[in-house]
Amino acid sequence: MTPAGTAAEWPRRVASVLAEPSRLRLLFQPIVDLQRGVVAGYETLARFSEPDGRPSRVPPDQWFAAAGAQGVGARLEGLVVRRCLDLLRTVPPNCFLTVNVSPHLLTDPELAGALLAVPDLAPLVLELTEHQDVTDLDPLIDLRDRLRSRGALLAVDDAGSGYSGLQQIAAIKPQLVKLDRAIVNGVDGDEVKLALTELLGEFAGRIDAWLLAEGIEAWSEVEALLRLGVPLGQGWLFGRPGPAWPRLDPGTAAPLRFRSARARLVEHVASLVEEVPVEGGPAGGVVPGGQTGLRVDPGGRPQALLLPRRRGDDDPGHRIAPVSLRVPVFAGVREVARRAAARPEHSRFDPIVCVDDVGVAVGVVRVERLLLRLAAGG
Known part of the structure; x- marks a missing residue:
């Protein structure tokens, strides 16, 4: 849905970005290996400018929703994906780069063509973000296999937010499952959230995926996640989105490694x-x-x-x-x-x-x- 009261403005807004891609900026938020206290990857976040050049105060998801309502959602998402593809060779060693894509648009020639034109997609991770029912998963699964053969991985976000989402995860079998921030928030003091996190960790293990907790803002949350064996984390505690490629502040890395060592009951495998x-x-x-x-x-x-x-x-x-x-x-x-x-x-x-x-x-x-x-x- 387009934002109420501004529907008439959206065609001009979206068209201005498609005509002038410089109105799209990319920022990157670090994803941290909770066990080692190092950056393991980055999430790509899109930011837009208005037609008059001012930074937009409208949330990015509303831009993508408006583009979808106009039938150009694949073009706008393709713009972001192509920009990420241009940056792949600059991603720091031993790190991956996630970019958000809508599952119902991933098989669109605009997106699929851009991805399949690249022989080696590593270390790209395509994060399926939209909770829209995909009635026929077969084309998506076929494309998944072709993308994996080129080194790309798949991620699914907001795990735990609904049964249909879990069904989709089971069918797609991503390599990365993102734990919904609503579960992460205050997980250390909520037995139900702790149980859900443990359950989703088991579920991720069943499909050979890694669990990533997003929205971490407190050390108490980190300690709870470490005790449950969650391997990856993301949130303002570790760094806000910034230009390529933000590093983990030493003042954050040191206490994270200390907490990881304290929580580790056994040595590494x-x-x-x-x-x-x-x-x-x-x-x-x-x-x-x-x-x-x-x-x-x-x-x-x-x-x-x-x-x-x-x-x-x-x-x-x-x-x-x-x-x-x-x-x-x-x-x-x-x-x-x-x-x-x-x-x-x-x-x-x-x-x-x-x-x-x-x-x-x-x-x-x-x-x-x-x-x-x-x-x-x-």
């Missing part, structure tokens, strides 16, 4: 990682028969597990299994064990793939080693 042979990747390697290995894409990102044949098989080759769980090297042992146990029965004891900050495979963690570490007291 990195100590359990086992290097395995790799098929594909920059070196184009192969995995010997009878050994556990990984199949990776040209960028080194895991595509499948190569597992030894089961006892009694005559074929010395491999059993190919999908990657049912991937975790960052700095994930806690208990968090990883919880996510591993939440997997379906047929894949519950498959090796866990460990990746670095940009999703490149570094090795696997065998469930047996995970259990032995827990049995030894973490």
